Amino acid sequence: xxxxxxxxxxxxxxxxxxxxxxxxxxxxxxxxxxxxxxxxxxxxxxxxxxxxxxxxxxxxxxxxxxxxxxxxxxxxxxxxxxxxxxxxxxxxxxxxxxxxxxxxxxxxxxxxxxxxxxxxxxxxxxxxxxx
Amino acid sequence: xxxxxxxxxxxxxxxxxxxxxxxxxxxxxxxxxxxxxxxxxxxxxxxxxxxxxxxxxxxxxxxxxxxxxxxxxxxxxxxxxxxxxxxxxxxxxxxxxxxxxxxxxxxxxxxxxxxxxxxxxxxxxxxxxxxxxxxxxxxxxxxxxxxxxxxxxxxxxxxxxxxxxxxxxxxxxxxxxxxxxxxxxxxxxxxxxxxxxxxxxxxxxxxxxxxxxxxxxxxxxxxxxxxxxxxxxxxxxxxxxxxxxxxxxxxxxxxxxxxxxxxxxxxxxxxxxxxxxxxxxxxxxxxxxxxxxxxxxxxxxxxxxxxxxxxxxxxxxxxxxxxxxxxxxxxxxxxxxxxxxxxxxxxxxxxxxxxxxxxxxxxxxxxxxxxxxxxxxxxxxxxxxxxxxxxxxxxxxxxxxxxxxxxxxxxxxxx
Numbered sequence: 001x002x003x004x005x006x007x008x009x010x011x012x013x014x015x016x017x018x019x020x021x022x023x024x025x026x027x028x029x030x031x032x033x034x035x036x037x038x039x040x041x042x043x044x045x046x047x048x049x050x051x052x053x054x055x056x057x058x059x060x061x062x063x064x065x066x067x068x069x070x071x072x073x074x075x076x077x078x079x080x081x082x083x084x085x086x087x088x089x090x091x092x093x094x095x096x097x098x099x100x101x102x103x104x105x106x107x108x109x110x111x112x113x114x115x116x117x118x119x120x121x122x123x124x125x126x127x128x129x130x131x
Numbered sequence: 132x133x134x135x136x137x138x139x140x141x142x143x144x145x146x147x148x149x150x151x152x153x154x155x156x157x158x159x160x161x162x163x164x165x166x167x168x169x170x171x172x173x174x175x176x177x178x179x180x181x182x183x184x185x186x187x188x189x190x191x192x193x194x195x196x197x198x199x200x201x202x203x204x205x206x207x208x209x210x211x212x213x214x215x216x217x218x219x220x221x222x223x224x225x226x227x228x229x230x231x232x233x234x235x236x237x238x239x240x241x242x243x244x245x246x247x248x249x250x251x252x253x254x255x256x257x258x259x260x261x262x263x264x265x266x267x268x269x270x271x272x273x274x275x276x277x278x279x280x281x282x283x284x285x286x287x288x289x290x291x292x293x294x295x296x297x298x299x300x301x302x303x304x305x306x307x308x309x310x311x312x313x314x315x316x317x318x319x320x321x322x323x324x325x326x327x328x329x330x331x332x333x334x335x336x337x338x339x340x341x342x343x344x345x346x347x348x349x350x351x352x353x354x355x356x357x358x359x360x361x362x363x364x365x366x367x368x369x370x371x372x373x374x375x376x377x378x379x380x381x382x383x384x385x386x387x388x389x390x391x392x393x394x395x396x397x398x399x400x401x402x403x404x405x406x407x408x409x410x411x412x413x414x415x416x417x418x419x420x421x422x423x424x425x426x427x428x429x430x431x432x433x434x435x436x437x438x439x440x441x442x443x444x445x446x447x448x449x450x451x452x453x454x455x456x457x458x459x460x461x462x463x464x465x466x467x468x469x470x471x472x473x474x475x476x477x478x479x480x481x482x483x484x485x486x487x488x489x490x491x492x493x494x495x496x497x498x499x500x501x502x503x504x505x506x507x508x509x510x511x512x513x514x515x516x517x518x519x520x521x522x523x524x525x526x527x528x529x530x531x532x533x534x535x536x537x538x539x540x541x542x543x544x545x546x
C-alpha cells in the first residue's frame with residue numbers, strides 16, 4: 001500500500017530555517033539523505049520531491065477563455081507544502097513509523113524538529129470484485 | 132521474427148533453466164541473476180539471429196557461463212579479502228540426475244519463492260521474476276513502483292531465501308500441504324492484482340492475470356491430483372472470463388448484475404467448468420473449489436435474473452463452515468438476501484459489526500448499503516454508500532460507491 005508523507009511549513013518557518021548555522025543545515029541534509037537511502041534499501045521508496053521556495057508559489061485560476069490568472073502574494077501564516085515522500089509499505093503502521101522518523105529530523109543544535117507530517121493513503125487503481 | 136512469441140518462450144523456459152542452474156550450483160541468488168542475464172541476452176540476440184536449435188540448451192549454456200564468471204570473481208574476491216581458498220561445496224557436483232522432469236523444477240522453485248520467511252509482496256515479486264521469467268522493469272511497472280525499488284525488493288528476498296538455508300528440493304510430505312497453501316495464496320494474489328487493475332499504461336502493463344493463470348497451469352501440471360490446485364486454476368479462469376465486461380469505456384466498474392454477458396469468454400468458462408467438475412469428483416472439497424463453483428454458477432446464468440441463488444447460498448454455507456473469513460460472511464449475507472429477502476441478509480451482517488477485522492473495511496458498509504437499498508430504505512442506503520466511499524482505498528470503488536449514493540439521492544429528489 002502506498003502512502004504520501006507531506007511536510008508543510010510557513011514562510012516564517014522557512015525563513016528561520018535559512019538562518020540556521022551551516023553545520024545544522026548540513027546535519028539536516030545528511031539526515032534526509034540517510035532516510036532516502038534507507039527507504040531505497042528496504043525496497044519501500046517510490047518518490048521524494050522537494051519543492052521550490054514558497055515565495056515562488058502561485059495560485060492559478062482559469063480566467064476568461066481559460067487564460068491563466070495568477071496570484072502570488074500570500075500571508076505569512078499560510079502553510080505551504082515543502083516536500084513529499086511516497087512510500088510503498090506493508091502496513092499503515094510502517095508508514096507512520098517513517099513519518100515519525102521524518103518528523104524527528106534534526107533542527108538547530110541537533111534538537112529534533114518534531115514537524116507535523118501529514119500521512120495520506122494513495123488510492124489504488126485496483127478494485128476487487130463487487131458483489 | 133516477432134518479439135512476442137520469443138517473450139513467451141523465454142518465460143516458459145526461465146524456471147527450467149533456473150532449475151538446471153540450481154542443481155549444478157545451489158546458490159539461488161547468483162543462479163537467478165545468471166538466468167536473468169541469459170534471458171536478456173536471448174531477448175536481444177534471438178530476434179536478430181533467429182531461434183537457436185535448442186533454446187533451452189542455449190540458455191543453460193549462457194547462464195552457466197555467467198555463473199562460472201561469477202564464481203571465479205567471487206573466488207578472486209574471497210582470496211583478495213581473506214586469503215582463504217574457495218569454500219568447498221560451492222562447486223559441488225550436480226544434485227540428482229542431469230535432466231529430471233522440468234516441471235518438478237518449476238514446482239520446486241515456486242515452493243522456494245513462496246517461502247514463509249518472505250513477506251507476501253516479496254514472495255510475489257520473486258515468483259514473478261524467478262518462476263514467471265518477468266524482468267524487474269516489468270514487475271516494477273505492474274506494481275507502479277520505480278525499477279530500483281523493485282530490484283532492491285527482489286534482491287532482499289533472495290538474500291532472505293539464502294539466509295534461511297532452504298535446500299533446492301520439494302518440501303517434505305509433512306510440510307507440503309501448508310507450503311502449497313502459501314503458494315496458492317501467492318498465485319491468487321497475483322491473479323487479483325492483474326484482474327482488478329484498471330489503471331496504468333496499458334501498453335506497458337504485464338498481464339498479471341495471464342501470468343497467474345500460466346503459473347497455476349504449471350502447478351496443476353505437476354500436481355494433477357491435487358483438487359485445490361485445480362480449483363484455484365478453475366476459479367481464475369471462471370473469473371477472468373468476465374474481465375472484458377467488468378469495466379465500462381471510462382474504466383468505471385460494472386457490477387455483475389449489469390454486465391453485458393455476451394462479452395464473457397465462453398472458452399474460459401467451459402475450461403474452468405471442466406476442471407472444476409473433475410476436481411470435485413476427487414472428493415476432497417476445499418475453499419478454492421467452492422469459490423470456483425460459485426463463479427461457475429454466475430457464469431452459467433444467461434441473464435442476471437437466471438442466477439441460481441439458492442445454489443450459491445448453499446455453496447456459501449459450505450464455505451462458511453470451512454473458513455472464518457469475514458468476506459465469506461459478507462458474501463453469504465448477499466446470497467441470503469437474494470434467496471430469503473434483504474432483511475435476512477441485513478440480520479446476518481449484524482454479527483460483523485463487532486469484528487475488528489471489518490472496522491477499517493469499507494466492504495461491510497458497501498454491502499449493507501446495497502441490502503438497505505434492496506429493502507427500500509433509501510436514506511440509510513445513501514448514508515452507508517457514503518461511509519463506504521470514505522473508507523475504500525480503491526479509486527474505481529470510490530467512484531462506484533459515490534455514484535450509487537448520488538443515484539439514490541437524485542431519485543429521492545425527483546419524487
